[in-house]
Ligand SMILES: Nc1nc2c(c(=O)[nH]1)N(C=O)[C@@H](CNc1ccc(C(=O)N[C@@H](CCC(=O)O)C(=O)O)cc1)CN2
């Protein structure tokens with residue numbers, strides 16, 4: 001089934017400029033991600049011991065439900081639940097409104113948003129995450145991050161400055177250098193199917 005284009009969410013963003021370095025990199029890395037999964041290389045993203053040390057029954061962990069060829073967060077969500085953590089998932093209503101993290105427990109209902117991603121309904125409680133598991137399009141060895149370009153995670157990081165920012169990606173999504181804009185905040189750590197990427201700040 002085709003995933004609806006993000007243009008179905010009303011947008012006030014400036015038009016995408018195909019010459020912009022982030023735009024070109026995104027196109028290349030989405031293709032890399034797709035090829036990696038198509039070749040049968042997808043594997044669980046492990047909960048590293050160093051991340052596990054931050055997770056207990058008091059912790060609120062924001063995860064995500066994967067879209068197409070993204071690194072799958074669901075095993076990690078299960079591992080966090082096993083440690084007693086509370087889970088939140090992103091809720092996106094429009095390109096203009098900030099993404100919210102809403103509480104979710106196994107068996108709670110989900111709705112599908114205009115991007116084709118499952119999310120908790122607005123009736124779920126809003127939570128302030130201690131840890132934000134972030135889907136990546138790309139990353140570099142300084143833990144700079146490239147996302148989908150909507151600015152949703154940039155804004156979430158600004159709204160939750162004390163949360164641990166953990167990127168999840170396939171190892172092939174690493175590049176030498178991610179272009180950094182003034183609003184970009186580096187990740188504390190990246191985890192791939194190979195484990196915790198070093199250097200990590202956790
Ligand atoms: N799984 C997941 N959930 C998420 C995000 C994400 O990146 N991944 N988000 C992060 O901001 C927010 C939703 N924002 C998004 C903004 C743009 C696109 C987007 O452009 N998707 C492309 C597909 C890219 C691909 O081929 O992999 C599309 O729909 O055409 C997706 C999500 C919240 N939830």
Ligand SMILES: Nc1ncnc2c1ncn2[C@@H]1O[C@H](COP(=O)(O)OP(=O)(O)OP(=O)(O)O)[C@@H](O)[C@H]1O
Pocket residue numbers: 013022145146147148149150151152153154155158181183184
């Ligand atoms: N703290 C912020 N508040 C408001 N807008 C922001 C903030 N941070 C970034 N933006 C806007 O978000 C847009 C997308 O930024 P960028 O191209 O770096 O996307 P990205 O980091 O790949 O996306 P995402 O954060 O969704 O993963 C930019 O136009 C930028 O102006």
